Amino acid sequence: MNVSVKYLDAVRFEAEARGHRVICDQPESNKGANSGMTPPEFLLVSLGSCAAYYAVEYLKTRGLPTEGLEVNVVADKTAGPARLGEFRIRVRAAELDERHQQGILRAIRACIVHNTLCHPPVVEVEVEQAAATV
16 A cells, blocks of 8 residues: 655645545644644544445344444543544444444454554655755
8 A cells, every 4th residue: 555645835735545645734723724633533544444345244143134234433641652542433323233243343344444453563664855856
């Protein structure tokens, strides 16, 4: 997987992956124009949409209703270092028996984003100098 993020202006960036583009910005209270979600909001979107995908796949493979499925993700900020410290995923689905409720939970816990957050990866950071323009 590869994502490219380019600086646009102020605190606004354009992220691109596989030809899809999104704008990342800050709210006006943080010197932005509020023209896109913030990086932490994108993280919540990533977790929520991954959880929703796994839940829908679980339901579809069992012939269960997917209509009205909704996932909400809430996170709390924590300091020392600044980060999102606690995530809560709430799934709303059609009425299901206990077995299928537990099945959806297992499916969501298999989500790649959920697993990445639960088992932190190695993150390497490199700084390169851009080639000088003449």
